[in-house]
Amino acid sequence: MRMYDIIQKKRDGEQLSEQEIRFFIDGYTKGEIPDYQVSALLMAVFFQDMTEEERAALTSAMVDSGDKIDLSAISGIKVDKHSTGGVGDTTTLILAPLVASLGVPVAKMSGRGLGHTGGTIDKLEAIPGFHVEITSDEFINLVNKNKVAVVGQTGNLTPADKKLYSLRDVTATVNSIPLIASSIMSKKIASGADAIVLDVKTGAGAFMKELDEANELAAAMVSIGNRVGRNTMAVISDMSQPLGNAIGNALEVKEAIDTLKGEGPEDLTELCLTLGSQMVVLANKADSLEQAKEQLKANLTNGKALEKFKVFLESQGGDPSVADNPEIMPQASHKVELPALKSGIVSEMVADNIGTAAMMLGAGRATKESEIDLAVGIILHKKIGDHVSEGEPLLTIYANNEDISDVKEKLYASITVSDQPVEAPPLIYGTVTE
Ligand code: URA
Numbered sequence: 158m159r160m161y162d163i164i165q166k167k168r169d170g171e172q173l174s175e176q177e178i179r180f181f182i183d184g185y186t187k188g189e190i191p192d193y194q195v196s197a198l199l200m201a202v203f204f205q206d207m208t209e210e211e212r213a214a215l216t217s218a219m220v221d222s223g224d225k226i227d228l229s230a231i232s233g234i235k236v237d238k239h240s241t242g243g244v245g246d247t248t249t250l251i252l253a254p255l256v257a258s259l260g261v262p263v264a265k266m267s268g269r270g271l272g273h274t275g276g277t278i279d280k281l282e283a284i285p286g287f288h289v290e291i292t293s294d295e296f297i298n299l300v301n302k303n304k305v306a307v308v309g310q311t312g313n314l315t316p317a318d319k320k321l322y323s324l325r326d327v328t329a330t331v332n333s334i335p336l337i338a339s340s341i342m343s344k345k346i347a348s349g350a351d352a353i354v355l356d357v358k359t360g361a362g363a364f365m366k367e368l369d370e371a372n373e374l375a376a377a378m379v380s381i382g383n384r385v386g387r388n389t390m391a392v393i394s395d396m397s398q399p400l401g402n403a404i405g406n407a408l409e410v411k412e413a414i415d416t417l418k419g420e421g422p423e424d425l426t427e428l429c430l431t432l433g434s435q436m437v438v439l440a441n442k443a444d445s446l447e448q449a450k451e452q453l454k455a456n457l458t459n460g461k462a463l464e465k466f467k468v469f470l471e472s473q474g475g476d477p478s479v480a481d482n483p484e485i486m487p488q489a490s491h492k493v494e495l496p497a498l499k500s501g502i503v504s505e506m507v508a509d510n511i512g513t514a515a516m517m518l519g520a521g522r523a524t525k526e527s528e529i530d531l532a533v534g535i536i537l538h539k540k541i542g543d544h545v546s547e548g549e550p551l552l553t554i555y556a557n558n559e560d561i562s563d564v565k566e567k568l569y570a571s572i573t574v575s576d577q578p579v580e581a582p583p584l585i586y587g588t589v590t591e
Protein backbone atom coordinates (compact mmCIF):
# COMPACT_ATOMS: atom_id res chain seq x y z
CA MET A 158 0.00 0.00 0.00
CA ARG A 159 1.27 3.50 -0.80
CA MET A 160 0.30 6.77 0.87
CA TYR A 161 0.41 8.43 -2.55
CA ASP A 162 -2.46 6.26 -3.80
CA ILE A 163 -4.53 6.93 -0.67
CA ILE A 164 -4.13 10.68 -1.13
CA GLN A 165 -5.07 10.43 -4.81
CA LYS A 166 -8.13 8.30 -4.06
CA LYS A 167 -9.48 10.78 -1.52
CA ARG A 168 -8.56 13.71 -3.75
CA ASP A 169 -10.79 12.18 -6.42
CA GLY A 170 -13.68 11.77 -3.99
CA GLU A 171 -13.54 8.01 -3.56
CA GLN A 172 -14.18 6.10 -0.35
CA LEU A 173 -11.11 4.80 1.52
CA SER A 174 -11.17 1.24 2.82
CA GLU A 175 -10.66 0.42 6.47
CA GLN A 176 -7.24 -1.07 5.56
CA GLU A 177 -6.18 2.16 3.86
CA ILE A 178 -7.28 4.25 6.84
CA ARG A 179 -5.42 1.97 9.27
CA PHE A 180 -2.32 2.07 7.06
CA PHE A 181 -2.22 5.86 7.17
CA ILE A 182 -2.99 6.19 10.91
CA ASP A 183 -0.49 3.50 11.94
CA GLY A 184 2.20 4.83 9.61
CA TYR A 185 1.70 8.40 10.75
CA THR A 186 1.70 7.48 14.46
CA LYS A 187 4.96 5.57 14.01
CA GLY A 188 6.54 8.44 12.11
CA GLU A 189 6.80 6.42 8.89
CA ILE A 190 4.53 8.71 6.87
CA PRO A 191 5.68 12.35 6.67
CA ASP A 192 3.64 15.39 7.69
CA TYR A 193 3.46 16.67 4.10
CA GLN A 194 1.64 13.60 2.84
CA VAL A 195 -0.76 13.57 5.78
CA SER A 196 -1.36 17.31 5.25
CA ALA A 197 -2.38 16.60 1.68
CA LEU A 198 -4.74 13.84 2.78
CA LEU A 199 -6.30 16.06 5.47
CA MET A 200 -6.94 18.77 2.89
CA ALA A 201 -8.51 16.18 0.56
CA VAL A 202 -10.77 15.07 3.43
CA PHE A 203 -11.62 18.69 4.12
CA PHE A 204 -12.95 19.09 0.57
CA GLN A 205 -14.24 15.58 -0.19
CA ASP A 206 -15.61 14.63 3.25
CA MET A 207 -15.82 11.05 4.53
CA THR A 208 -18.65 8.53 4.56
CA GLU A 209 -20.02 7.25 7.86
CA GLU A 210 -18.02 4.01 7.37
CA GLU A 211 -14.81 5.96 6.82
CA ARG A 212 -15.41 8.15 9.87
CA ALA A 213 -15.99 5.09 12.09
CA ALA A 214 -12.88 3.39 10.67
CA LEU A 215 -10.78 6.53 11.24
CA THR A 216 -12.02 6.76 14.83
CA SER A 217 -11.28 3.09 15.56
CA ALA A 218 -7.81 3.37 14.05
CA MET A 219 -7.08 6.40 16.25
CA VAL A 220 -8.38 4.56 19.35
CA ASP A 221 -6.05 1.65 18.53
CA SER A 222 -3.05 3.98 18.09
CA GLY A 223 -2.51 4.10 21.87
CA ASP A 224 -3.64 2.88 25.30
CA LYS A 225 -7.25 2.11 26.06
CA ILE A 226 -8.69 2.47 29.54
CA ASP A 227 -10.24 -0.77 30.73
CA LEU A 228 -13.26 -0.09 32.94
CA SER A 229 -14.60 -3.64 32.80
CA ALA A 230 -13.88 -4.13 36.52
CA ILE A 231 -16.56 -1.53 37.27
CA SER A 232 -20.00 -3.06 37.50
CA GLY A 233 -22.87 -1.52 35.56
CA ILE A 234 -23.09 0.50 32.37
CA LYS A 235 -20.50 3.29 32.47
CA VAL A 236 -21.91 6.42 30.87
CA ASP A 237 -19.66 9.35 30.05
CA LYS A 238 -20.69 12.89 29.20
CA HIS A 239 -18.73 15.12 26.87
CA SER A 240 -19.27 18.78 26.15
CA THR A 241 -17.80 20.34 23.02
CA GLY A 242 -16.56 23.19 25.17
CA GLY A 243 -18.09 26.20 26.74
CA VAL A 244 -17.69 29.10 29.06
CA GLY A 245 -18.69 28.69 32.69
CA ASP A 246 -19.85 25.15 31.90
CA THR A 247 -20.14 23.72 35.38
CA THR A 248 -22.24 20.71 34.34
CA THR A 249 -19.67 17.95 35.02
CA LEU A 250 -19.24 19.02 38.65
CA ILE A 251 -22.98 18.70 39.13
CA LEU A 252 -23.77 15.75 36.88
CA ALA A 253 -21.12 13.40 38.27
CA PRO A 254 -22.50 13.26 41.83
CA LEU A 255 -26.10 13.81 40.67
CA VAL A 256 -26.35 10.77 38.38
CA ALA A 257 -24.15 8.74 40.77
CA SER A 258 -26.80 9.42 43.42
CA LEU A 259 -29.15 7.28 41.27
CA GLY A 260 -26.61 4.46 41.06
CA VAL A 261 -25.12 5.31 37.65
CA PRO A 262 -21.37 4.58 37.74
CA VAL A 263 -19.40 7.72 36.76
CA ALA A 264 -15.75 6.99 35.96
CA LYS A 265 -14.64 10.39 34.81
CA MET A 266 -11.34 11.18 33.19
CA SER A 267 -10.95 14.94 33.01
CA GLY A 268 -8.54 17.56 31.79
CA ARG A 269 -7.38 21.03 32.62
CA GLY A 270 -8.63 24.16 30.93
CA LEU A 271 -6.97 25.95 28.06
CA GLY A 272 -7.79 29.37 26.66
CA HIS A 273 -11.27 30.66 27.41
CA THR A 274 -12.69 27.24 28.39
CA GLY A 275 -12.29 25.90 31.88
CA GLY A 276 -11.32 22.38 32.94
CA THR A 277 -13.06 20.22 35.52
CA ILE A 278 -9.82 19.32 37.32
CA ASP A 279 -8.84 22.96 37.81
CA LYS A 280 -12.26 23.66 39.28
CA LEU A 281 -12.10 20.71 41.66
CA GLU A 282 -8.62 21.73 42.82
CA ALA A 283 -10.16 24.91 44.28
CA ILE A 284 -11.45 22.60 47.02
CA PRO A 285 -8.79 22.29 49.76
CA GLY A 286 -7.07 18.89 49.67
CA PHE A 287 -8.84 17.52 46.59
CA HIS A 288 -6.59 15.66 44.19
CA VAL A 289 -6.97 13.57 41.05
CA GLU A 290 -3.62 11.80 41.31
CA ILE A 291 -4.98 8.36 42.10
CA THR A 292 -3.89 5.00 40.67
CA SER A 293 -6.15 3.19 38.23
CA ASP A 294 -6.88 0.57 40.91
CA GLU A 295 -7.95 3.26 43.38
CA PHE A 296 -10.03 4.87 40.64
CA ILE A 297 -11.88 1.64 39.87
CA ASN A 298 -12.37 0.80 43.56
CA LEU A 299 -13.79 4.25 44.25
CA VAL A 300 -16.27 4.03 41.39
CA ASN A 301 -17.39 0.59 42.55
CA LYS A 302 -17.78 1.84 46.13
CA ASN A 303 -19.18 5.37 45.67
CA LYS A 304 -20.30 5.30 42.00
CA VAL A 305 -18.16 8.36 41.25
CA ALA A 306 -14.49 9.27 40.92
CA VAL A 307 -12.47 11.68 38.79
CA VAL A 308 -8.97 10.96 37.56
CA GLY A 309 -6.53 13.11 35.59
CA GLN A 310 -5.70 12.07 32.06
CA THR A 311 -3.45 9.03 32.27
CA GLY A 312 -1.76 6.80 29.77
CA ASN A 313 -0.87 7.39 26.18
CA LEU A 314 -4.41 7.88 24.85
CA THR A 315 -4.94 8.41 21.10
CA PRO A 316 -1.44 9.57 20.13
CA ALA A 317 -2.65 9.64 16.50
CA ASP A 318 -5.17 12.33 17.44
CA LYS A 319 -2.49 14.43 19.16
CA LYS A 320 -0.29 14.36 16.05
CA LEU A 321 -3.18 14.95 13.67
CA TYR A 322 -4.59 17.78 15.74
CA SER A 323 -1.26 19.64 15.75
CA LEU A 324 -0.98 19.19 12.01
CA ARG A 325 -4.59 20.31 11.39
CA ASP A 326 -3.88 23.38 13.47
CA VAL A 327 -1.20 24.59 11.03
CA THR A 328 -2.80 23.39 7.78
CA ALA A 329 -6.23 25.05 8.06
CA THR A 330 -7.99 21.69 8.43
CA VAL A 331 -9.35 21.93 11.98
CA ASN A 332 -12.81 22.92 10.88
CA SER A 333 -13.87 19.69 9.21
CA ILE A 334 -16.83 17.65 10.52
CA PRO A 335 -15.31 14.17 9.92
CA LEU A 336 -12.01 15.24 11.50
CA ILE A 337 -13.57 16.94 14.54
CA ALA A 338 -16.06 14.11 15.12
CA SER A 339 -13.40 11.37 14.92
CA SER A 340 -11.01 13.38 17.12
CA ILE A 341 -13.54 13.85 19.92
CA MET A 342 -15.01 10.35 19.69
CA SER A 343 -11.62 8.61 19.62
CA LYS A 344 -10.75 10.15 23.00
CA LYS A 345 -14.12 9.24 24.53
CA ILE A 346 -13.94 5.67 23.27
CA ALA A 347 -10.34 5.18 24.41
CA SER A 348 -11.45 6.40 27.87
CA GLY A 349 -13.56 3.28 28.21
CA ALA A 350 -17.20 4.39 28.51
CA ASP A 351 -19.94 1.98 27.40
CA ALA A 352 -22.34 4.79 26.52
CA ILE A 353 -21.82 8.47 25.74
CA VAL A 354 -24.00 11.56 26.13
CA LEU A 355 -22.71 14.46 24.06
CA ASP A 356 -23.50 18.09 24.82
CA VAL A 357 -22.90 19.86 21.52
CA LYS A 358 -22.83 23.60 21.98
CA THR A 359 -23.98 26.15 19.45
CA GLY A 360 -23.87 29.94 19.39
CA ALA A 361 -21.27 32.68 19.56
CA GLY A 362 -19.22 31.02 22.33
CA ALA A 363 -19.18 27.58 20.70
CA PHE A 364 -16.93 25.81 18.23
CA MET A 365 -19.99 25.37 16.00
CA LYS A 366 -21.49 28.84 15.81
CA GLU A 367 -24.45 27.89 13.58
CA LEU A 368 -27.21 25.48 14.58
CA ASP A 369 -27.03 23.46 11.35
CA GLU A 370 -23.27 22.90 11.86
CA ALA A 371 -23.88 21.82 15.45
CA ASN A 372 -26.57 19.39 14.25
CA GLU A 373 -24.22 18.02 11.64
CA LEU A 374 -21.40 17.52 14.14
CA ALA A 375 -23.80 15.87 16.60
CA ALA A 376 -25.11 13.49 13.93
CA ALA A 377 -21.54 12.62 12.88
CA MET A 378 -20.49 11.79 16.45
CA VAL A 379 -23.66 9.84 17.23
CA SER A 380 -23.16 7.77 14.07
CA ILE A 381 -19.52 7.02 14.95
CA GLY A 382 -20.38 6.04 18.53
CA ASN A 383 -23.14 3.69 17.51
CA ARG A 384 -21.08 2.13 14.70
CA VAL A 385 -18.26 1.28 17.08
CA GLY A 386 -20.67 -0.22 19.60
CA ARG A 387 -21.07 2.60 22.11
CA ASN A 388 -24.64 3.73 22.68
CA THR A 389 -24.37 7.46 21.90
CA MET A 390 -26.79 10.40 21.80
CA ALA A 391 -26.38 14.17 21.66
CA VAL A 392 -28.13 17.19 23.10
CA ILE A 393 -27.69 20.49 21.26
CA SER A 394 -27.50 23.34 23.76
CA ASP A 395 -26.98 27.07 23.68
CA MET A 396 -23.58 28.69 24.15
CA SER A 397 -24.39 32.14 22.82
CA GLN A 398 -23.98 33.30 26.42
CA PRO A 399 -22.17 31.66 29.35
CA LEU A 400 -24.03 28.85 31.13
CA GLY A 401 -25.20 29.69 34.64
CA ASN A 402 -23.89 32.82 36.30
CA ALA A 403 -20.38 31.93 37.49
CA ILE A 404 -17.20 31.83 35.40
CA GLY A 405 -14.00 30.97 37.25
CA ASN A 406 -12.86 27.99 39.26
CA ALA A 407 -13.85 28.49 42.92
CA LEU A 408 -16.87 30.54 41.80
CA GLU A 409 -18.09 27.64 39.65
CA VAL A 410 -17.61 25.15 42.47
CA LYS A 411 -19.82 27.37 44.63
CA GLU A 412 -22.36 27.47 41.80
CA ALA A 413 -22.24 23.67 41.50
CA ILE A 414 -22.86 23.33 45.25
CA ASP A 415 -25.83 25.70 45.04
CA THR A 416 -27.21 23.65 42.14
CA LEU A 417 -26.71 20.37 44.02
CA LYS A 418 -28.80 21.96 46.82
CA GLY A 419 -31.55 22.74 44.30
CA GLU A 420 -30.72 26.45 44.45
CA GLY A 421 -28.73 26.86 41.25
CA PRO A 422 -29.36 29.06 38.20
CA GLU A 423 -32.32 27.89 36.15
CA ASP A 424 -30.44 27.29 32.86
CA LEU A 425 -27.62 25.31 34.49
CA THR A 426 -30.10 23.23 36.50
CA GLU A 427 -32.24 22.50 33.45
CA LEU A 428 -29.29 21.46 31.29
CA CYS A 429 -28.02 19.15 34.05
CA LEU A 430 -31.46 17.54 34.37
CA THR A 431 -31.66 17.09 30.59
CA LEU A 432 -28.19 15.58 30.19
CA GLY A 433 -28.52 13.65 33.44
CA SER A 434 -31.80 12.01 32.47
CA GLN A 435 -30.24 10.85 29.18
CA MET A 436 -27.31 9.37 31.15
CA VAL A 437 -29.64 7.61 33.60
CA VAL A 438 -31.67 6.08 30.77
CA LEU A 439 -28.56 4.94 28.85
CA ALA A 440 -27.33 3.32 32.09
CA ASN A 441 -30.66 1.45 32.36
CA LYS A 442 -31.46 3.04 35.70
CA ALA A 443 -34.85 4.41 34.65
CA ASP A 444 -37.58 3.37 32.21
CA SER A 445 -38.14 6.77 30.67
CA LEU A 446 -36.57 10.21 30.43
CA GLU A 447 -39.49 11.66 32.40
CA GLN A 448 -39.01 9.19 35.23
CA ALA A 449 -35.24 9.82 35.26
CA LYS A 450 -35.77 13.58 35.39
CA GLU A 451 -38.20 13.33 38.30
CA GLN A 452 -35.75 11.17 40.25
CA LEU A 453 -32.87 13.56 39.55
CA LYS A 454 -34.96 16.57 40.55
CA ALA A 455 -35.90 14.84 43.78
CA ASN A 456 -32.24 14.21 44.65
CA LEU A 457 -31.41 17.88 44.14
CA THR A 458 -33.89 18.86 46.83
CA ASN A 459 -33.74 15.91 49.26
CA GLY A 460 -29.99 16.28 49.89
CA LYS A 461 -28.92 13.01 48.22
CA ALA A 462 -27.00 14.64 45.36
CA LEU A 463 -25.17 16.96 47.77
CA GLU A 464 -24.40 14.04 50.09
CA LYS A 465 -22.91 12.12 47.13
CA PHE A 466 -20.78 15.17 46.27
CA LYS A 467 -19.39 15.25 49.82
CA VAL A 468 -18.58 11.52 49.77
CA PHE A 469 -16.87 11.98 46.39
CA LEU A 470 -14.77 14.92 47.66
CA GLU A 471 -13.76 13.19 50.86
CA SER A 472 -12.71 10.01 49.03
CA GLN A 473 -10.21 12.05 46.98
CA GLY A 474 -8.81 14.09 49.87
CA GLY A 475 -11.13 17.08 49.53
CA ASP A 476 -12.69 18.88 52.48
CA PRO A 477 -16.45 18.13 52.34
CA SER A 478 -17.23 21.07 54.65
CA VAL A 479 -16.89 23.22 51.50
CA ALA A 480 -20.53 22.33 50.86
CA ASP A 481 -21.54 24.45 53.83
CA ASN A 482 -18.58 26.86 53.88
CA PRO A 483 -17.59 27.70 50.31
CA GLU A 484 -15.37 30.48 51.71
CA ILE A 485 -12.72 27.86 52.57
CA MET A 486 -11.86 28.02 48.84
CA PRO A 487 -9.47 30.72 47.56
CA GLN A 488 -11.10 34.16 47.73
CA ALA A 489 -10.38 37.17 45.52
CA SER A 490 -9.18 40.35 47.21
CA HIS A 491 -11.29 42.72 45.07
CA LYS A 492 -14.94 42.60 44.07
CA VAL A 493 -15.82 45.18 41.45
CA GLU A 494 -19.27 45.68 39.93
CA LEU A 495 -19.62 46.56 36.28
CA PRO A 496 -22.52 49.01 35.91
CA ALA A 497 -24.71 49.19 32.80
CA LEU A 498 -23.96 52.34 30.82
CA LYS A 499 -27.58 52.66 29.72
CA SER A 500 -31.01 51.21 30.41
CA GLY A 501 -32.49 48.56 28.14
CA ILE A 502 -32.61 44.83 27.48
CA VAL A 503 -29.44 42.74 27.39
CA SER A 504 -29.26 41.45 23.81
CA GLU A 505 -25.75 39.98 23.64
CA MET A 506 -23.29 38.41 26.12
CA VAL A 507 -20.71 36.89 23.81
CA ALA A 508 -19.64 33.79 25.71
CA ASP A 509 -16.12 33.31 24.38
CA ASN A 510 -15.20 36.96 24.91
CA ILE A 511 -16.48 36.80 28.49
CA GLY A 512 -14.41 33.63 28.89
CA THR A 513 -11.40 35.54 27.60
CA ALA A 514 -12.05 38.32 30.14
CA ALA A 515 -12.07 35.68 32.91
CA MET A 516 -8.79 34.31 31.51
CA MET A 517 -7.28 37.83 31.59
CA LEU A 518 -8.13 37.95 35.31
CA GLY A 519 -6.14 34.73 35.70
CA ALA A 520 -9.01 32.19 35.81
CA GLY A 521 -7.80 30.42 32.67
CA ARG A 522 -4.56 29.52 30.93
CA ALA A 523 -3.31 31.53 27.98
CA THR A 524 -0.78 28.74 27.31
CA LYS A 525 -0.47 25.19 28.68
CA GLU A 526 2.27 26.40 31.06
CA SER A 527 0.34 29.33 32.60
CA GLU A 528 -0.44 29.29 36.32
CA ILE A 529 -4.08 29.95 37.11
CA ASP A 530 -5.69 31.85 39.96
CA LEU A 531 -8.50 29.69 41.37
CA ALA A 532 -10.18 32.60 43.19
CA VAL A 533 -10.84 35.00 40.35
CA GLY A 534 -13.64 35.21 37.81
CA ILE A 535 -16.98 36.77 37.01
CA ILE A 536 -20.52 36.47 38.37
CA LEU A 537 -23.20 37.54 35.90
CA HIS A 538 -26.24 39.34 37.31
CA LYS A 539 -27.98 39.70 33.95
CA LYS A 540 -28.44 37.35 31.03
CA ILE A 541 -29.80 37.83 27.52
CA GLY A 542 -33.40 39.05 27.65
CA ASP A 543 -33.09 40.66 31.11
CA HIS A 544 -33.90 44.32 31.68
CA VAL A 545 -31.14 46.47 33.14
CA SER A 546 -31.26 50.07 34.37
CA GLU A 547 -28.42 52.52 33.84
CA GLY A 548 -25.95 52.14 36.71
CA GLU A 549 -27.28 48.74 37.76
CA PRO A 550 -24.55 46.04 37.90
CA LEU A 551 -24.40 43.73 34.87
CA LEU A 552 -21.89 41.53 36.66
CA THR A 553 -19.31 41.42 39.45
CA ILE A 554 -15.60 40.96 38.74
CA TYR A 555 -13.60 38.94 41.30
CA ALA A 556 -9.97 40.01 40.90
CA ASN A 557 -6.64 39.83 42.67
CA ASN A 558 -5.21 42.72 40.63
CA GLU A 559 -5.82 46.41 41.32
CA ASP A 560 -5.83 47.38 37.68
CA ILE A 561 -8.52 45.61 35.72
CA SER A 562 -9.31 48.33 33.20
CA ASP A 563 -8.49 46.02 30.25
CA VAL A 564 -10.87 43.37 31.63
CA LYS A 565 -13.66 45.92 32.05
CA GLU A 566 -13.12 47.12 28.50
CA LYS A 567 -13.29 43.54 27.19
CA LEU A 568 -16.49 42.89 29.14
CA TYR A 569 -18.20 46.07 27.95
CA ALA A 570 -17.28 45.08 24.39
CA SER A 571 -18.86 41.62 24.94
CA ILE A 572 -22.20 42.86 26.26
CA THR A 573 -24.83 44.73 24.28
CA VAL A 574 -27.82 46.52 25.80
CA SER A 575 -30.60 47.17 23.31
CA ASP A 576 -33.54 49.58 23.22
CA GLN A 577 -35.62 46.88 21.54
CA PRO A 578 -37.28 43.93 23.29
CA VAL A 579 -35.09 40.79 23.10
CA GLU A 580 -36.08 37.21 23.88
CA ALA A 581 -33.79 34.91 25.85
CA PRO A 582 -32.35 32.26 23.49
CA PRO A 583 -33.63 28.70 23.89
CA LEU A 584 -31.42 26.61 26.18
CA ILE A 585 -31.88 23.33 24.32
CA TYR A 586 -32.31 23.10 20.57
CA GLY A 587 -32.94 19.41 20.33
CA THR A 588 -31.51 15.94 20.66
CA VAL A 589 -29.85 13.68 18.11
CA THR A 590 -30.14 9.92 18.31
CA GLU A 591 -29.44 7.37 15.63
N1 URA B 1 -11.92 19.21 19.96
C1 URA B 1 -11.23 18.07 19.72
O1 URA B 1 -10.94 17.31 20.62
N2 URA B 1 -10.89 17.78 18.46
C2 URA B 1 -11.20 18.59 17.42
O2 URA B 1 -10.87 18.26 16.30
C3 URA B 1 -11.89 19.77 17.70
C4 URA B 1 -12.24 20.05 18.97
Ligand code: CA
Binds near residue numbers: 245247400404412425
Ligand atom coordinates in the same frame (compact mmCIF):
# COMPACT_ATOMS: atom_id res chain seq x y z
CA1 CA C 1 -21.36 28.64 35.25
